[in-house]
Amino acid sequence: MPWAALAGYLLFAVLAFGVRGVVHYRRTGSSGFRGLASAGPVERLAGVGFFVALVAGGLAPGLAIAGVAPWIIVPATRAVRVAAIVLYVVGVAVTLWAQFAMRDSWRVGVDPAERTELVMRGPFRWVRNPIFSAMLVAVAGLVLAVPNAVAVVAFVALLGAVELQVRAVEEPHLLRVHGEAYRTWARVTGRFVPGLGRLR
Numbered sequence: 001m002p003w004a005a006l007a008g009y010l011l012f013a014v015l016a017f018g019v020r021g022v023v024h025y026r027r028t029g030s031s032g033f034r035g036l037a038s039a040g041p042v043e044r045l046a047g048v049g050f051f052v053a054l055v056a057g058g059l060a061p062g063l064a065i066a067g068v069a070p071w072i073i074v075p076a077t078r079a080v081r082v083a084a085i086v087l088y089v090v091g092v093a094v095t096l097w098a099q100f101a102m103r104d105s106w107r108v109g110v111d112p113a114e115r116t117e118l119v120m121r122g123p124f125r126w127v128r129n130p131i132f133s134a135m136l137v138a139v140a141g142l143v144l145a146v147p148n149a150v151a152v153v154a155f156v157a158l159l160g161a162v163e164l165q166v167r168a169v170e171e172p173h174l175l176r177v178h179g180e181a182y183r184t185w186a187r188v189t190g191r192f193v194p195g196l197g198r199l200r
Contacts, residue, residue, distance in 0.1 A: 049161025091138025
């Protein structure tokens with residue numbers, strides 16, 4: 001399964017960032033990638049977390065292919081393999097659905113001077129951050145597909161980066177830009193899971 005995990009990981013990266021970036025560029029003239037040039041220390045720390053998750057996510061199946069598998073956490077049973085595939089497929093599908101639901105508002109990173117539409121369609125009807133939620137589901141599938149310590153590092157780094165980015169960067173930005181409209185929406189939609197993490 002390590003070869004399938006590596007292929008799936010590369011496919012996910014190409015679809016979620018490469019293809020989505022190209023589509024966005026053709027529609028808007030911008031890649032959608034905002035980078036960290038104007039980022040504060042918290043956003044830079046989140047960026048480090050995303051980078052660690054990205055590298056570890058590719059390294060985990062690579063190590064398994066090479067026969068180096070530190071700290072195997074679960075046995076590679078049929079049920080575990082099926083669960084890995086289901087989590088991966090669902091995670092990738094929902095990530096892409098949410099990205100395209102954002103239309104021209106899709107961005108990687110935050111530009112404080114930029115105002116985009118407040119997206120409440122598609123999976124955003126139930127969750128405020130469905131892209132991040134779905135990415136975590138996909139990486140959970142990676143952990144089951146290649147259950148080694150490096151895959152766990154990828155998941156933990158992604159979880160930490162997502163929490164920092166959403167709570168300390170994106171939510172304050174959206175509150176500044178959209179004010180009461182964001183508050184009203186956030187009172188009825190969960191942060192990462194439907195019904196959980198609603199603003200009070």
